[in-house]
Amino acid sequence: MKKYFISLLLLMSVHVVLAQDEEVQKFREATDNSKSGNYKEVLSNLFQLGTSNLTGPNKSVEFNSTLYGIKSIFCDSITTDKVFSEQKFSRNLEFNTKLNFDEQFNYKGFSGGITYALINQRDKDVANFKDTDLYKNLQFFNNQSSEIQFGFVNDLTKIHDDFVDELTKTGDKELSAKIEAINIAASILINKEFDKIEELSKSNIYFDKIITEFENRNKSINLKDYITKINKLRKEEYSNLEKKALWTVSLNGTTNDKGNNQKLTFGTVFLQGLKRLELDIRSNLIYSDTLIEKSVQRLELRNCAGLNYKMYKRNEQSVFEIKLYMEYNSILKNQLPDEKKNSFLASSDFRLRVTKDIWIPLTIKYDIEKSNFLGFLNVTYNFGKEDKNKLENK
Amino acid sequence: MKTIKVKVRISGGLAPVPIKVEIKNVDTREEIEYESPTSFNQDFNIESGRYTLQLFGMNPINGKTEIEVSGSFTRGPFHNAKRVTAKPFITELFYFEI
Incomplete structure (x- = not known):
């Protein structure tokens, strides 16, 4: 048996x-x-x-x-x-x-x-945080982030337009890599993966650029503190459930x-x-x-x-x-x-x-x-x- | 007018906040916004030009979101047209010319 x-x-x-x-x-x-x-x-x-x-x-x-x-x-x-x-x-x-x-x-x-x-x-899988401080703070960050990222792309495309005749497949690759770098920096920041920043910022200039641009726009806000607050609010909302x-x-x-x-x-x-x-x-x-x-x-x-x-x-x-x-x-x-x-x-x-x-x-x-x-x-x-x-x- | 299609599939639960899509013309700064609390497969009609497409939201606590942007593009979408993210907060940037 x-x-x-x-x-x-x-x-x-x-x-x-x-x-x-x-x-x-x-x-x-x-x-x-x-x-x-x-x-x-x-x-x-x-x-x-x-x-x-x-x-x-x-x-x-x-x-x-x-x-x-x-x-x-x-x-x-x-x-x-x-x-x-x-x-x-x-x-x-x-x-x-x-x-x-x-x-x-x-x-x-x-x-x-x-x-x-x-x-x-x-049931945390069906949580709805629409009417919470978390959502309000996240919306503010996303609006700022949207404008900052748009600004970076605008600058990038202008640079590329100056050399429009030289835009070859390599040019596309370069632009694509920069879009990816912006995307990675924004994602790592909002998800509070701060431990990755030091290592990645050697090859990705957009961590510093996003932080500087955000803090120039919002003089009284430290971006990392603000992101820490958003992540803490998320934890609290789940904990409340x-x-x-x-x-x-x-x-x-x-x-x-x-x-x-x-x-x-x-x-x-x-x-x-x-x-x-x-x-x-x-x-x-x-x-x-x-x-x-x-x-x-x-x-x-x-x-x-x-x-x-x-x-x-x-x-x-x-x-x-x-x-x-x-x-x-x-x-x-x-x-x-x-x-x-x-x-x-x-x-x-x-x-x-x-x-x-x-x-x-x-x-x-x-x-x-x-x-x-x-x-x-x-x-x-x-x-x-x-x-x-x-x-x-x- | 040109048509682009944005397909978003949320799985492993419900999105805790609505998914927001922003399509901005780099030259004219004209903007289209779209929000959805659930997965969607949405067409957008836009003029020819250079655009950014940004997507913001949150994943379900144990879930993921798949995003696909398709259309008759002349360049892009950069850095790729299909993405999957399981991170708590979603922020995705695309660039394309149509």
């Missing part, structure tokens, strides 16, 4: 790598980097393939994708903006599947489900190796940023079959509400987060002996991002009624997503 497991893993890896062109890979990287651990639990982006607990007793292979991600395998034109804008439903509908194995790589069952974002105001509302509903099921239903979960998550905090409300209705000695069907309701605080960010990536929340859990049907029907807990998660894909979450719970502390330390390898059932498993 072990070789089937490894073959399956390899097959899925190859499939996903082939399916995702460079652009799609870039999609995932850029979006995942900026998400908090809290957000990543809720909705994946395109493809996520992962394994968990490969060295532990319970192993699994996961594949998650949005409907849009699957469609993009078969249809290249789907990324074009006009088609993309029509794919709202596809982009907000996620599938997740998981094959579970035991220590000996024997198949133990299947988990699968769907998540749909009823409200998703965090992370604070917008996200509301998802999901349905997940788990079967055993014989295909019998073991667990069915209907869940909902609502996230809303509040300055540096994030309101986080979750509710899960869980139907499960214990199948320990005999089949016992249980129905549980698990709710939690709290605030997530992104304490520290490095390179636009959230690296340390604290989540404080209250949990209210209730067994609606078939509570076990010695099990409380209702429990009320005050809990906190401390999450430290060690690398891009590894979070170390420490969970501390306080049983309000029994005045007991409970602690859990997990290490999660994250192929772009944390364990969605983490709250349920605690």
